[in-house]
Amino acid sequence: xxxxxxxxxxxxxxxxxRAAEGSGHELLFFEPHLSPETAPLARGAEAVxxxxxxxxxxxxxAELKRQGVLFVALRCAGFNNVDLAAAHDxxxxxxxxxxxxxxxxxxxxxxxxLALNRKLYRAYNRVREGNFALEGLLGFDxxxxxxxxxxxxxxxxxxxxxxxxxGMNILAHDLKPDPDCKxxxxxxxxxxxxxxxxxxxxxxxxxxxxxxxxxDDARIAAMKPGAMLVNTGRGALVDAKALVRGLKSGQIxxxxxxxxxxxxxxxxxxxxxxxxxxxxxxxxxxxPNVLIxxxxxxFTAEALSAIAETTIANLTGFQTSGRPEHEVSIERIA
Numbered sequence: 238x239x240x241x242x243x244x245x246x247x248x249x250x251x252x253x254x255r256a257a258e259g260s261g262h263e264l265l266f267f268e269p270h271l272s273p274e275t276a277p278l279a280r281g282a283e284a285v286x287x288x289x290x291x292x293x294x295x296x297x298x299a300e301l302k303r304q305g306v307l308f309v310a311l312r313c314a315g316f317n318n319v320d321l322a323a324a325h326d327x328x329x330x331x332x333x334x335x336x337x338x339x340x341x342x343x344x345x346x347x348x349x350x351l352a353l354n355r356k357l358y359r360a361y362n363r364v365r366e367g368n369f370a371l372e373g374l375l376g377f378d379x380x381x382x383x384x385x386x387x388x389x390x391x392x393x394x395x396x397x398x399x400x401x402x403x404g405m406n407i408l409a410h411d412l413k414p415d416p417d418c419k420x421x422x423x424x425x426x427x428x429x430x431x432x433x434x435x436x437x438x439x440x441x442x443x444x445x446x447x448x449x450x451x452x453d454d455a456r457i458a459a460m461k462p463g464a465m466l467v468n469t470g471r472g473a474l475v476d477a478k479a480l481v482r483g484l485k486s487g488q489i490x491x492x493x494x495x496x497x498x499x500x501x502x503x504x505x506x507x508x509x510x511x512x513x514x515x516x517x518x519x520x521x522x523x524x525p526n527v528l529i530x531x532x533x534x535x536f537t538a539e540a541l542s543a544i545a546e547t548t549i550a551n552l553t554g555f556q557t558s559g560r561p562e563h564e565v566s567i568e569r570i571a
Contacts, residue, residue, distance in 0.1 A: 238556045239263045240310070241279035242286040243271040246505065248541060249312075253286075256545035262552055270501070276300035284308040284552060289315060289532070290501040295323035302327045308555045311565075312548045313535075315471055317444045321567040332551040332561035336391045338540035343395035345534035346439055346469045349493035350400075353465055353528050354379070373525075377436075380404035385435030386423070387451070388442030388470065389415045396439060397423050408435055411442070432456055437465040444471035452476065457483040463490035469534045472496040477517045484524050491526040495534045504531045 238261070242253065245266040257264055265282065269275045271291035277300065279285050285306055287293060293301075293309055298320060301309075309319060311333040324331050352358055355376040363369070384400045386393050389411040397407050397418045407423040409415075414425045428451075432438060438460065442448050452466065452475040460466070466489055468475055477498050483489040497503065499515055513519045521527055535544075551561040 238284060238552060239265065239282045240284045240286055240552060241282040241306075242266045243269065243275070243278075243291050244288040244505070249288075252541045252545040253312075253548065256542070256549045260549055260553055262549065262556075271297060273297045273300055277304060279306050280304045282306060284310055284555065286310045286312055286548060286552075287318075289313050289318065290504070291318060293319040293324075295320045298323045298327055298329055302329060308332070308552070308561070310548050310551050310555075310561070312544050315444060316565050317471065317473075319565075321565065325567045330555055330559070330561060331565050332555070332563045333565050334544050334547040334551075335563050337535065337543035337547065338537060339391040339395045341537040341540040342392045342441075342469055342534040343399060345495065346392075346396050346441075346467060347399045349467050349469070349495065349528060349530075350379070350437060350439070350465065353467075353491040353493050353526070358528055359525065379437075382406070382436040383408060383434055385410070385431040385438040386418075387411075387428070387431065387438065387440045389418045389423070390441065390443075392469075393441035394418055396441060397421055400437075405437075428456075429459060432460045432464075435461060435464060437467065439467040440470045440474050442470060442474065444473055449473050450476045450479075452479065454479045454482060457488055460488060462488055465489075465491045465493070467493040469493075469495045472498040472500050477521070481517060481520050484521075484527065489526075492521075492524070492528070494521075494527075494529045496532055497529070500532060 240262055242264050245268055250266055253264055267278050271287050273296045276297050279301055307329060309329060309331045314333060314335055316333050319331055356374040360374055380403055383406045385408045386397050387410050389409050394415055394417055398421060401407055401421045408431045409418055409423040409425050410428050410431050457479055551563055554561040
């Protein structure tokens with residue numbers, strides 16, 4: 238099957254080509270994001286393969302259908318960038334990678350927490366400049382503190398395990414409480430209680446209409462003053478402008494982001510020779526207690542291998558039976 242792969246980098250090629258060996262699929266790699274303007278690149282392909290910042294709205298899907306595309310294979314877990322209702326109306330199947338390496342994102346989350354708490358990024362820069370002073374680098378013991386984990390699916394469950402290993406008290410929130418998390422001592426509580434009592438809040442829930450801007454001005458005001466907030470989930474889980482206000486007031490003590498609401502025009506590209514046009518993002522970078530990385534929490538060899546293998550399996554399932562292994566549809570999420 239001929240597949241148009243959008244938003245590709247060198248690592249995407251390497252892992253996808255390796256996984257596709259012997260499958261019979263012909264992968265056509267394109268660097269641009271999928272959008273209504275770039276959809277004609279898929280002409281003659283039966284499927285497209287897309288990533289987190291590709292646009293698969295109704296207009297794009299209609300153009301893909303005109304080009305002969307019948308299947309959209311996401312090489313990520315989230316599918317908020319796909320108009321599933323439009324896909325249903327156009328008879329375009331959609332599949333995702335529901336899990337790849339939850340350890341990759343969970344371990345990275347722990348890394349952000351440690352780096353923020355112990356000011357590792359500031360210490361690194363100081364030493365390189367010959368500054369060995371400790372003022373401004375004071376942290377706190379994680380042991381005995383309270384961590385709030387929002388979303389205890391595959392990734393959140395591993396986060397709970399890691400933070401419990403530090404001796405932290407765990408508060409959790411999820412529509413479906415996880416028995417493994419409970420066995421580790423996590424206590425499921427309403428969101429308001431979690432934010433009010435947690436020294437560290439970390440987000441691992443999917444982005445849906447109900448969770449968009451889950452963290453807004455009101456939620457930040459309800460946090461324990463000076464608490465740490467970490468988001469390795471989806472950028473739009475938090476209102477970025479509200480984050481700026483929370484940092485300025487001191488309500489947010491430290492902030493770690495690996496995702497950003499308007500990241501599509503920033504992340505995965507080298508913009509070092511350009512001026513940042515996103516004023517909110519630029520403002521966030523000015524705070525000394527903010528650590529932002531470019532959506533790399535998933536970026537391990539194990540995760541990329543799993544993503545590629547599941548993506549190829551979805552393509553093969555669609556080709557052979559019309560039923561990808563991990564289909565997502567408006568009916569399935571209704």
